[in-house]
Structure formats: C-alpha cells, structure tokens
Amino acid sequence: MSSKGKVNNGLHQRYLAKWLLIAGSIGAVAGVGAIVFYEAIHLFTYLFLNLGAGFHPPEALGEGQPVVTEISRRWMIPVVTTLGGLLSGLIVFKFAPEAEGHGTDAAIDAFHHKEGIIRARVPLVKIIASAITIGSGGSAGREGPTAQIAAGFGSIMGQLLKLNTRDRCIALATGIGAGIGAIFKAPLGGALLSTEILYLEGFEVQALVPSFIASLIGYTIFASYAGYMPVFGWMSQNIAFDPVTLLYYALLGVLCGLIGILYTKTFYATRNFFKKINLPKWLKPAAGGLLVGIMGLFLPQVLGMGYGWLQLGMLNKPLPLDIVVLLIFAKILATSLTIGSGGSGGVFAPGLFIGGMVGTALWQLLHGMVGHLPASPQPFIVVGMMALFGAVAHAPLAVMFMVGEMTGSYTMLVPAMIAVGIAYVLVGNNTIYESQVPTPADSPAHRLDYYLPLLENIKVKEVMTANIPLVTIHTSVAEAEELVKKQKIKGLPIVAGESNYQLLGVITREDIIRVPPLQRAETNVGQVMSAPPIVIGPNETLDVALTIMSDNDIAFLPVVEENKVVGLITRRDIIRTYILAAQKAGATSTRTQQQMTA
Structure with a gap:
C-alpha cells in the first residue's frame, strides 16, 4: 500500500473515535x-417585562401558554427596553466586544477567518447579555447566542486538545449545530444547519457526522429538562394536500423573497447607521432599546421573540389583518434596532416571526376570495417561516427540517419546496449572515483542499532544499537563532554530530523564544529541541507532506532517507510550487480552449 493510502486509512480509523x-x-x-x-x-423576562411593565407575552405551546393578557404598566415598556439595552451594552463592551450582534454570524466568521478560535469568555458574556436583551423586550432570538455558546466551547476544546486548524473549525461548526438543535428541539435541522449556514452556496460535509452526534446529545439533554413537545406543539396531521394551493404557496414564496431582501437590507443599513453615530458603543444598545420600547407602546407584539403570537395564528386565532401587515415591517425595524445597535441576540426567531406573519397576511387576504384554501392559516404560517428565513439564511434545506421539527410535522414539506425555492432564488446573494462566503472554495478554512490535487504528482525531492545548515546536539541556542535569522527559515534539524547526519530532533523559532535571551548562549539545542521529530521521505508526494504539516500544525519537515537528513521542505516551498503548477495548468487549459475554438 502507498504512503498516501496509509495516511488516509489512518485518518479513517481514528475519525469515529x-x-x-x-x-x-x-x-x-x-x-x-x-x-x-x-x-x-x-x-x-420576569424581572423586566413581568414585574417592570406588567406584560406577560403569550408563549408557544411547547414552552407555556399562548394567552393574551392586559399590560398593566404599558408606560414602563420603553423604560425596561432601554435599561435592558444599557445593561447588555455595558456587559458586552466591557468584557467581550465580539459578543455584540447575532452570535451565529460571529461563529461563521471565526470558522472562515480566525482559524476556529473564539475567546473563552465569549460564551458566558453572550448568555448574560442576550438573556437581558431578550428578557427586557428586545426584538431578538435565542439561536444566535446558543450557537455561539456551543461553538465557543467547540473552539475552546479544540485549543485544549491541540487540534489542528481544520479540526478546530469542524468542532466550532459542530457547536453551531448542537446549540441550535438543542434550544429549538430540532436535532436534525440543527445538524444540517451547521453544514449549510457557512456558505451562500454549498455544504460543509465534514461537519455532518460530528454535528449529528452533538446535536442529538444536546437535544436529548435539553428536552429531558424542558419537555419533548415541539416548540409550537404538534401540528395537525390531517391537512390534505391540494395541488391547486401550490399556486398560492408560490405567491407566498415571492412575497417572502421580497420581504427577505427588505429584512437583510434594513438590518445592515441600521447597523451601519449606528456605527456612524457619535455615541459610546456601550450606550448605543440603550438607544436602540428606547426606540424599540416606543414601538412596543403601540405594538407590544414586536417585543421579544414573538413565538406566542405565531402560535395564536396556528390555533386559528390570528391578529387582525391590518395589525399583521404592520407587524411584518415593524418587526424588521425592531430587530434591526435591537441587534444593529449592538444589542446581543439572534436573528432566527425574528425571521420566523416575519415569515409567519407574511403567511398569515396572505391567508387572510385570500380567505373567502378563492377556493381550496386550508381552513386555518397554520399551513401558510409554517411555510412562510420556512421560506423567508430559509432564503435569507441561505440554508433552505436545514430550515425546512428545523421548522418541521418545531411544529412536530413534515406534512408541509411539499408546498414548502416551491415557496422556499422561489424565495431563495429571489433573495440571491442578500444574506442575514454577512460572514458567509460564496462556496467552500472561497473559504480560507479549505485552502488545503484545493492545493492537494495539483500536488499529488510532485515528489518531495523535486522541491526540497538539500543544502541546509545542520546543527549538532551541542550547538548553543544562540548560534541556532543566528542561523534561523540568517537563513530566514522556521527551524533547523538537529543531528548527532558533524559527520553523523542521524536526525535526533528539530529546533523551531518557538523553541528558541521559550529560552530567556540571557540564557541562550549557555543552553544547548539538545536541551530544548522537539523530539522525536516528524519527518518525511524524499519519494513522498507534496500532498502527503502538506497533509502532515496541516495535521500537526508545523511549518516544515526534515526530509530523511535511511534515518539521515537529506534536506528540508517548508510549507512556503509547497505553496510556491502549487502556484506555479496552477499557473501552468491554467495556461494549458487556455491553449486547449483556443485549439478547440480554432
């Protein structure tokens, strides 16, 4: 078996465990x-809305009772929303500024651009700040914070276990799916979301199996505590499918696509507006909270996540049509003010609310005017939720399954397919998660995947540097430091003696830095070297070398034949070779195309 085959087999054997x-x-x-x-x-929620404003928002069936009550101290609503924004801003910008906004986007950014690293304090700050934001009436959801909490732990675990960058990114993505799958009692949808939400188009396939495991465990633990009933209860299974209604669901898809574009553009326009305001960052969420509170005086339905109001519609007790239409636009603005000002919370729940209200409004408009409509707005609400957020999140498949799990039924998947498909196409490249990249090929996290095919036919001995300085085990660290600086390399092989090229270890820049400067002249490299060294043979291919470097987070490899050093290969050498090979392949492709069209 070839060395490449051995590497792949070894990876597969260790993967599951x-x-x-x-x-x-x-x-x-x-x-x-x-x-x-x-x-x-x-x-x-109890401290701010219940005690403060005397407001008890209706809840979804899986979490409480969808009961509407009077607001005893309505005038207090702007007070509690402003106070909540102020406290959230103080906590976030004092302890972890990256915890502002919607956490899922921050986790996506860490996957692509920060090598899967999230600071350890972020999850705790996110829990407190987001709970205050949502509990005080801020228009935000709980999926973003939960995703960032679990993704943060995945990142921390990756750092503690010293996983390589690729595995650390997969652990982070796994956390996104596990957190969302748990809090929404949607394990399958959560797992799929972790693979789909990272890109405008494409999937992170390597995260799928880990996400299945993590999401299932997260769901089981949370549901054991909060109950296994879906968030919106059990949707009726007796809704008959009528092909004629596909026309109405297609129209719903068009509306959700257009409203989805408005949602994304309003959200980021508001965010950019708040960035330009000359106020301390910690004060801006209070300003956003005040504006949301003023809206809440007249439309209390915009406060919080709003699931209870959707639940009323599903129970065939929808709000009046004029209020529903107004809420579509009011919720977009309230969410933009809450999160765009720097408040902490998610955009998933508001997106579901907006989509559900679009579905409610369309059903009410068509009801009594056309035939073949369902007797209740429930199907239109569910499909509207899927279509709008599936489109703006660029995660149509995952959101369809998630909403199915949240309503306890997949009966609406057939009409959802046409609505979600149309909305997704209309939304185009508009997205609620600006850190998404177009495809896996555009992500820095996948740079190695696209190097390997061009490198698999080039051998190490064709690229390695043969004439390299060697140091013996008795060389001082100070001398090794001078050689590293002079040669502009990351480290040096250490051999047994000047005439004995048997490799004993390597010394890297990091090894040198760990020795205090005043002690480097008196310290031998043998005392601080990294051993046993990770090596490669001259007849191996560059894709194997790059895989070994990536898996072990190292920048160079000694090239060894019969236990003697014959050269050194660096990551820079491989990347330079890749660029030349890519240019050559591109030139060949261009010539071929010219010949074919001649």
Whole structure:
C-alpha cells in the first residue's frame, strides 16, 4: 500500500473515535448551555417585562401558554427596553466586544477567518447579555447566542486538545449545530444547519457526522429538562394536500423573497447607521432599546421573540389583518434596532416571526376570495417561516427540517419546496449572515483542499532544499537563532554530530523564544529541541507532506532517507510550487480552449 493510502486509512480509523469524544462533549455542553440560557431568558423576562411593565407575552405551546393578557404598566415598556439595552451594552463592551450582534454570524466568521478560535469568555458574556436583551423586550432570538455558546466551547476544546486548524473549525461548526438543535428541539435541522449556514452556496460535509452526534446529545439533554413537545406543539396531521394551493404557496414564496431582501437590507443599513453615530458603543444598545420600547407602546407584539403570537395564528386565532401587515415591517425595524445597535441576540426567531406573519397576511387576504384554501392559516404560517428565513439564511434545506421539527410535522414539506425555492432564488446573494462566503472554495478554512490535487504528482525531492545548515546536539541556542535569522527559515534539524547526519530532533523559532535571551548562549539545542521529530521521505508526494504539516500544525519537515537528513521542505516551498503548477495548468487549459475554438 502507498504512503498516501496509509495516511488516509489512518485518518479513517481514528475519525469515529475522535469525533465521538469531541462531538459528544460539545453536545453535552450545548444541552446544558441551552438549559442555562433558557432559564436566564425566563428570569430576565420576569424581572423586566413581568414585574417592570406588567406584560406577560403569550408563549408557544411547547414552552407555556399562548394567552393574551392586559399590560398593566404599558408606560414602563420603553423604560425596561432601554435599561435592558444599557445593561447588555455595558456587559458586552466591557468584557467581550465580539459578543455584540447575532452570535451565529460571529461563529461563521471565526470558522472562515480566525482559524476556529473564539475567546473563552465569549460564551458566558453572550448568555448574560442576550438573556437581558431578550428578557427586557428586545426584538431578538435565542439561536444566535446558543450557537455561539456551543461553538465557543467547540473552539475552546479544540485549543485544549491541540487540534489542528481544520479540526478546530469542524468542532466550532459542530457547536453551531448542537446549540441550535438543542434550544429549538430540532436535532436534525440543527445538524444540517451547521453544514449549510457557512456558505451562500454549498455544504460543509465534514461537519455532518460530528454535528449529528452533538446535536442529538444536546437535544436529548435539553428536552429531558424542558419537555419533548415541539416548540409550537404538534401540528395537525390531517391537512390534505391540494395541488391547486401550490399556486398560492408560490405567491407566498415571492412575497417572502421580497420581504427577505427588505429584512437583510434594513438590518445592515441600521447597523451601519449606528456605527456612524457619535455615541459610546456601550450606550448605543440603550438607544436602540428606547426606540424599540416606543414601538412596543403601540405594538407590544414586536417585543421579544414573538413565538406566542405565531402560535395564536396556528390555533386559528390570528391578529387582525391590518395589525399583521404592520407587524411584518415593524418587526424588521425592531430587530434591526435591537441587534444593529449592538444589542446581543439572534436573528432566527425574528425571521420566523416575519415569515409567519407574511403567511398569515396572505391567508387572510385570500380567505373567502378563492377556493381550496386550508381552513386555518397554520399551513401558510409554517411555510412562510420556512421560506423567508430559509432564503435569507441561505440554508433552505436545514430550515425546512428545523421548522418541521418545531411544529412536530413534515406534512408541509411539499408546498414548502416551491415557496422556499422561489424565495431563495429571489433573495440571491442578500444574506442575514454577512460572514458567509460564496462556496467552500472561497473559504480560507479549505485552502488545503484545493492545493492537494495539483500536488499529488510532485515528489518531495523535486522541491526540497538539500543544502541546509545542520546543527549538532551541542550547538548553543544562540548560534541556532543566528542561523534561523540568517537563513530566514522556521527551524533547523538537529543531528548527532558533524559527520553523523542521524536526525535526533528539530529546533523551531518557538523553541528558541521559550529560552530567556540571557540564557541562550549557555543552553544547548539538545536541551530544548522537539523530539522525536516528524519527518518525511524524499519519494513522498507534496500532498502527503502538506497533509502532515496541516495535521500537526508545523511549518516544515526534515526530509530523511535511511534515518539521515537529506534536506528540508517548508510549507512556503509547497505553496510556491502549487502556484506555479496552477499557473501552468491554467495556461494549458487556455491553449486547449483556443485549439478547440480554432
């Protein structure tokens, strides 16, 4: 068997055991984190809205009772929303500024551009700040914070276990799926979301199996505590499918696509407006909270997540049509003010609310005017939720399954296909998650995937540097440092003696830095070297070399034949070779096209 085959087989053999441990731990933290966050939201809702304003928002069936009550101190609504924004801003910008906004986007950015690293304090700050934002009436959801909590743990675990960059990114993506799958009691949708939400087009296939494991464990832990009933209860299974209604669902898809574009553009325009305002960052969420509170005086339905109002519509008790239409645009503005000002929360729940209200409005407009409509707006609400957020999140498949799990039924998947498809196409490249990249090929996290095919036919000995300086085990660290600086390399092989090229270890820049400057002249490299060294043979191919470097987070490899050093190959050498090979391949392709068209 070739060395390449051995490498691949070894990876496959270790894969399941490794990810059962890592994904299982991420799932457990996601489940516990979801419970803590869920209860924190209830606590702050009680303190701010219940005690403060005398307002008890209706809840979804899976989380409470969809009961509408009078607001005893309506005038207090702007007070509590402003106070909530102020506290959230103080906490976020004092301890972890990256916890502002909707956490899912921050996790996506960390996947693509930060090598899967999230600071350890971020999850805790996110829990507190987001619970205050939502509990005080801010128009935000709980999926973003939960995703960032679990993704943060995935990142922390990756750093503690010293996973390579690729695996650390996969652990982070796994956390996104586990957190969302747990808090929404949607394990399948959550797992799919972690693979789909990273890109405008495409999937992170390598995250699928770990996400299945983590999302299932997270869901089991959270549902064991909060109950296994879906968020919106059990949707009626007796809704008959009528092909004629596909025309109406297609129209719903068009409306959701257009409203989705308005949602994304309003959200980022508001965010950019607040960035330009000359106010301290910690004060801006209070300003956003005040404006949302003023809206809440007249339309209290815009406050919080709003699931209870959707639930009333599903129970055939929808709000009046004029209020529903007004709420579509009011919720877009309220969410933009809450999160765009720097408040902490998610955009998933508001997106579902907006889509559900679009579905309610269309059903009410058509009801009594056309035939073949369902007796209740429930199907239109569910499909509207899927279509709008599936489009703006560029995760149509995952959101369809998630909403199906949240309503306890997949009966609406057939009409949802046409609505979601149309909305997705209309939305185009507009997205609620600006950190998404177009495809996996555009992500820095996948740079190695596109190097390997061009490198698999080039051998190490064709690229390696043969005439390299060698140091013996008795060379001082100071001398090694001078050689590293002079040669502009990352490190040096250490051999047994000047006439004995048997490799004993390597010394890297990091090894040198760890020695205090005043002690480097008196310290031998043998005392600080990295051993046993990771090596490669001269007849191996460059894709194998790059894989080894990536898996071990190292920048160079000694080239060894019969246990003697014959050269050195660096990541820079491989990338330079890749660029030349790519240019050559491109030139060949151009000549071929010219010949074909001649």
